[in-house]
Amino acid sequence: EAGVAQSPRYKIIEKRxxxxxxxxxxxxxxxxxxxxQILGQGPKLLIQFQNxxxxxxxxxxxxxxxxxxxxxxxxxxxxxxxxxxxxxxxxCASSLVLRDNEQFFGPxxxxxxx
Amino acid sequence: xxxxxxxxxxxxxxxxxxxxxxxxxxxxYSPSLFWYVQHPNKGLQLLLKYTSAATLVKGIxxxxxxxxxxxxxxxxxxxxxxxxxxxEYFCVVSVFSSNTGKLIFGQGTTLQVKP
Numbered sequence: 001e002a003g004v005a006q007s008p009r010y011k012i013i014e015k016r017x018x019x020x021x022x023x024x025x026x027x028x029x030x031x032x033x034x035x036x037q038i039l040g041q042g043p044k045l046l047i048q049f050q051n052x053x054x055x056x057x058x059x060x061x062x063x064x065x066x067x068x069x070x071x072x073x074x075x076x077x078x079x080x081x082x083x084x085x086x087x088x089x090x091x092c093a094s095s096l097v098l099r100d101n102e103q104f105f106g107p108x109x110x111x112x113x114x
Numbered sequence: 115x116x117x118x119x120x121x122x123x124x125x126x127x128x129x130x131x132x133x134x135x136x137x138x139x140x141x142x143y144s145p146s147l148f149w150y151v152q153h154p155n156k157g158l159q160l161l162l163k164y165t166s167a168a169t170l171v172k173g174i175x176x177x178x179x180x181x182x183x184x185x186x187x188x189x190x191x192x193x194x195x196x197x198x199x200x201x202e203y204f205c206v207v208s209v210f211s212s213n214t215g216k217l218i219f220g221q222g223t224t225l226q227v228k229p
Contacts, residue, residue: 003157004157031215033216040221040222041221041222042204042206042219042220042221042222043158043204043217043219044219045216045217048215048216056216091157091158093158095215102160102163103217104160105150105157105158105159106157107155107156107157108157
């Protein structure tokens, strides 16, 4: 079974530029999550989708971050404009159902903002 | 509110000696708890999970954890460390509300294994 796929794996941009990350969850997983992991910290949930609807985006900085999940499968996370403090690893995870305990994580995208 | 505290940011052991990674949790109801491992440049992998069944939970690669309600602890142990165990370990609590479910991660413990 293929795991959660993410691209790109690494991205370096300058502050005030925009960037987008892509995630393809495990086939059949209805719930998709985006996490931000700052160096030296545990991952923090940014947004959670159930199919193509948002169920929790309370931790998403909506003035600069946006995310969508078209057709309830792939998802993109965008930052515009980026700030230095956005440097982090962005992790995508998926689970079979909304209240499922077990989430499967992708390898992440490491973003460096200069 | 649910939270987890990992008591050690860094643990160093010699190969072949026991591993103990400590985690305390805070929860207003019976929690679901997990340990995840993160190897450099790789995704998070589930080691084991506790979901109110047996209090001693066995996971992959010889790891196990014991849920102790009286101590609000969920410490991770392994009898004999291997070099490949060197990684970052996260204690995690699952939070469910009316229509959402999410994981709350601890700060992480870096496990160093010396030859």
